[in-house]
Amino acid sequence: MSGDLAADGRHVVIVGGGFAGVGCARRLAHHDDVQITLIDQNNYHQFQPLLYQVATSQLAASDVAYSLRKLFHDKLNVDVKLGEVASIDPATHGVTTTDGERYAGDALVVAAGSQPNFFRTPGAEEHAFPLYCLDDATRLRSRILGVFEDADRDPGLINQGALNFVVVGGGPTGVEVAGALADLIQDTMSVEYHHLAVTAAQIHVVDLGHTLLGAFSDKAHDYVAKVLGRKGVRLHLGVAVTEVGPGHVSLADGTTIRTRCVVWGGGIMAPPVAGAAGLPQGRGGRIDVEPDLTVADAPGVYAIGDVANIPSPDGNTHPQLGSVALQSGVAAADNLLADFAGKPRKAFHYHDKGIMAMIGRGAAVAEVGAHRHELHGVIAFSSWLGVHAMLMTGVRNRIDAFVDWGWDYFSKTRGPQVLDRSEAARIDWGEDAAPEPITTAR
Numbered sequence: 001m002s003g004d005l006a007a008d009g010r011h012v013v014i015v016g017g018g019f020a021g022v023g024c025a026r027r028l029a030h031h032d033d034v035q036i037t038l039i040d041q042n043n044y045h046q047f048q049p050l051l052y053q054v055a056t057s058q059l060a061a062s063d064v065a066y067s068l069r070k071l072f073h074d075k076l077n078v079d080v081k082l083g084e085v086a087s088i089d090p091a092t093h094g095v096t097t098t099d100g101e102r103y104a105g106d107a108l109v110v111a112a113g114s115q116p117n118f119f120r121t122p123g124a125e126e127h128a129f130p131l132y133c134l135d136d137a138t139r140l141r142s143r144i145l146g147v148f149e150d151a152d153r154d155p156g157l158i159n160q161g162a163l164n165f166v167v168v169g170g171g172p173t174g175v176e177v178a179g180a181l182a183d184l185i186q187d188t189m190s191v192e193y194h195h196l197a198v199t200a201a202q203i204h205v206v207d208l209g210h211t212l213l214g215a216f217s218d219k220a221h222d223y224v225a226k227v228l229g230r231k232g233v234r235l236h237l238g239v240a241v242t243e244v245g246p247g248h249v250s251l252a253d254g255t256t257i258r259t260r261c262v263v264w265g266g267g268i269m270a271p272p273v274a275g276a277a278g279l280p281q282g283r284g285g286r287i288d289v290e291p292d293l294t295v296a297d298a299p300g301v302y303a304i305g306d307v308a309n310i311p312s313p314d315g316n317t318h319p320q321l322g323s324v325a326l327q328s329g330v331a332a333a334d335n336l337l338a339d340f341a342g343k344p345r346k347a348f349h350y351h352d353k354g355i356m357a358m359i360g361r362g363a364a365v366a367e368v369g370a371h372r373h374e375l376h377g378v379i380a381f382s383s384w385l386g387v388h389a390m391l392m393t394g395v396r397n398r399i400d401a402f403v404d405w406g407w408d409y410f411s412k413t414r415g416p417q418v419l420d421r422s423e424a425a426r427i428d429w430g431e432d433a434a435p436e437p438i439t440t441a442r
């Protein structure tokens with residue numbers, strides 16, 4: 001295979017400008033003899049780990065999104081194209097967008113990320129708010145602010161669950177959303193909504209598993225449950241969500257929670273484009289790749305980041321993490337350069353620097369390094385801020401984020417409480433007002 005690419009041109013088409021696609025494009029861009037076409041359905045690179053902070057009015061949307069054109073403005077060999085890829089032709093290394101544009105190269109890198117997985121839960125796709133992209137985050141922010149506005153106008157709506165928030169999923173996304181929501185309600189809403197019984201607000205976290213933050217240690221499980229408990233968050237562990245309605249959530253243990261704001265952090269799967277190529281798909285619909293990130297029987301095609309099942313040395317696959325995505329992007333670029341030079345490729349080796357999750361103001365857990373040295377509390381919180389600021393793209397975004405974090409931490413007031421998505425905030429309170437039977441969780 002490497003011989004083919006070495007003999008041909010050096011034009012690489014990359015689908016997706018997330019951590020993986022940008023990591024790959026940046027590495028290749030250092031080589032003037034390589035042409036890169038980077039296609040994304042958005043004109044920006046988004047920083048998903050901080051979306052929950054946009055949703056809970058800690059950061060502005062512009063803090064977590066960075067223009068792809070600006071990112072590559074000084075790289076003349078990178079051509080950024082705005083378009084949603086609808087189909088992929090592995091044989092020609094070509095893609096076609098929904099508006100009929102076609103781009104083909106000498107090699108193709110699929111880096112299209114993930115999408116939420118609702119696990120066919122009835123009503124979830126229609127009524128729950130996922131948190132996967134910037135659009136999701138601004139919609140959720142408007143819904144959170146919208147229910148407070150409605151309850152302020154008509155306090156009777158509290159009995160219809162106006163101030164009940166249900167977070168589905170006890171992984172990092174669910175825990176981070178629950179902690180940030182609790183801080184928003186306790187520190188900000190209680191001060192700003194003078195005439196509203198803000199103390200009536202409830203946050204529920206539901207997970208099928210028996211612990212929060214399953215990937216962390218038992219000590220971390222206990223710590224996160226304790227911190228969330230102190231913030232008043234109610235946990236429903238070991239129980240499945242069976243239905244999401246316009247005004248309620250039903251659980252498998254018979255509990256019904258009235259709510260108008262269900263946050264879905266329940267899982268991810270490959271986006272439709274992963275299945276549009278006829279490439280081998282495995283767990284989660286993701287594209288199965290070889291240890292060197294190429295796709296079997298598809299010469300010149302690579303899949304990286306969340307969209308790929310990347311084999312790990314323990315026989316499993318690497319988790320869907322920003323660090324895996326970024327490193328796999330760089331590794332794919334190095335293997336493409338090896339292909340061009342007629343040299344052998346290397347297997348992807350993941351440098352595991354650890355995992356972290358924020359639980360709210362001043363509280364976080366971190367397991368650092370391959371040996372998982374565990375940190376809790378303010379030290380983990382400070383490390384989390386530092387690591388995430390460094391990973392952000394653009395100096396200005398970092399400075400803006402630090403100003404917002406500092407302001408929020410010391411003043412306990414949020415900055416960007418912008419209700420800009422009226423369609424997400426608008427609620428038909430007559431719909432599903434009182435499903436029967438009702439067993440509101442205590």
Ligand SMILES: Cc1cc2nc3c(=O)[nH]c(=O)nc-3n(C[C@H](O)[C@H](O)[C@H](O)COP(=O)(O)OP(=O)(O)OC[C@H]3O[C@@H](n4cnc5c(N)ncnc54)[C@H](O)[C@@H]3O)c2cc1C
Nearest residue numbers: 016018019020041048049084085113305306320321322325
């Ligand atoms: C809420 C949340 C919090 C997270 N927190 C953390 C964390 O704290 N630490 C961590 O390590 N990881 C975290 N992750 C995981 C991490 O964000 C992902 O693993 C990482 O973003 C994957 O990078 P990627 O480039 O593969 O995909 P993405 O970053 O999703 O990028 C995929 C890109 O492809 C584009 N795209 C998709 N389909 C098409 C198409 N058909 N046509 C054109 N473009 C397309 C998208 O617009 C997107 O820009 C979090 C994820 C989420 C959702």
